[in-house]
Amino acid sequence: MNIERFNKLKENFKNRNIDVEYFDSLEDVKLYLLDVIPLDCKVGIGHSGTLQKMNITELLIQRGNIVYDKELGKDRNESKAIKKEALLSDWYISGSNAVSVDGRIINVDHSGNRVAAITFGPDKVIIVVGVNKVVDTVKEGINRVKNIASPLNAKRAGYNPPCVELNKCVDCSSKERVCNYLSIVEGQTDGNRMKLCIVNEECGF
Numbered sequence: 001m002n003i004e005r006f007n008k009l010k011e012n013f014k015n016r017n018i019d020v021e022y023f024d025s026l027e028d029v030k031l032y033l034l035d036v037i038p039l040d041c042k043v044g045i046g047h048s049g050t051l052q053k054m055n056i057t058e059l060l061i062q063r064g065n066i067v068y069d070k071e072l073g074k075d076r077n078e079s080k081a082i083k084k085e086a087l088l089s090d091w092y093i094s095g096s097n098a099v100s101v102d103g104r105i106i107n108v109d110h111s112g113n114r115v116a117a118i119t120f121g122p123d124k125v126i127i128v129v130g131v132n133k134v135v136d137t138v139k140e141g142i143n144r145v146k147n148i149a150s151p152l153n154a155k156r157a158g159y160n161p162p163c164v165e166l167n168k169c170v171d172c173s174s175k176e177r178v179c180n181y182l183s184i185v186e187g188q189t190d191g192n193r194m195k196l197c198i199v200n201e202e203c204g205f
């Protein structure tokens, strides 16, 4: 990502009261997270290939944080209970499906737990996004989450809505629809709550 584009993105998010930091690598983000999150805090994790690649759940648990990551649940009910606990954690770390240079964070969720926690609950939220998910406009962001992220996420999770075969969204009403909740973060009231970390790596999809 060139510096001019990043500066434009940062400025647009600043106008919406969201701070943005740039990192050269996921390793740098990992060190940043371990530095800023206090040891005595409860941390919720939004399911994300980017966060899994960083191994952040295990690292936080190993050093003593209480971590709510649905992947730690032994079955569906336990995972659901963990998702609820994550909504009331002190910190929440999540990936995102798309971030636009015009200053929006765009996500789709199957059950809504991640977009709920990003919107309200945890006092601190950090969104980690690879450069492959940066688009120019919110319209392109919605296009990305529907036609790129959703089919791949559906396939990964073992669901089979039409976009898995077609590699594009057909606005289905399938029982296996994975994009039930579309969220666009347009800004925030408390500028110290949510922070966006852009990583100069391809992360997730």
Ligand code: SF4
Residues within 6 Å of the ligand: 146, 147, 150, 151, 161, 162, 163, 164, 168, 169, 170, 171, 172, 173, 174, 176, 177, 178, 179
């Ligand atoms: S509406 Fe259906 S086809 Fe479109 S992205 Fe969502 S699950 Fe896929």
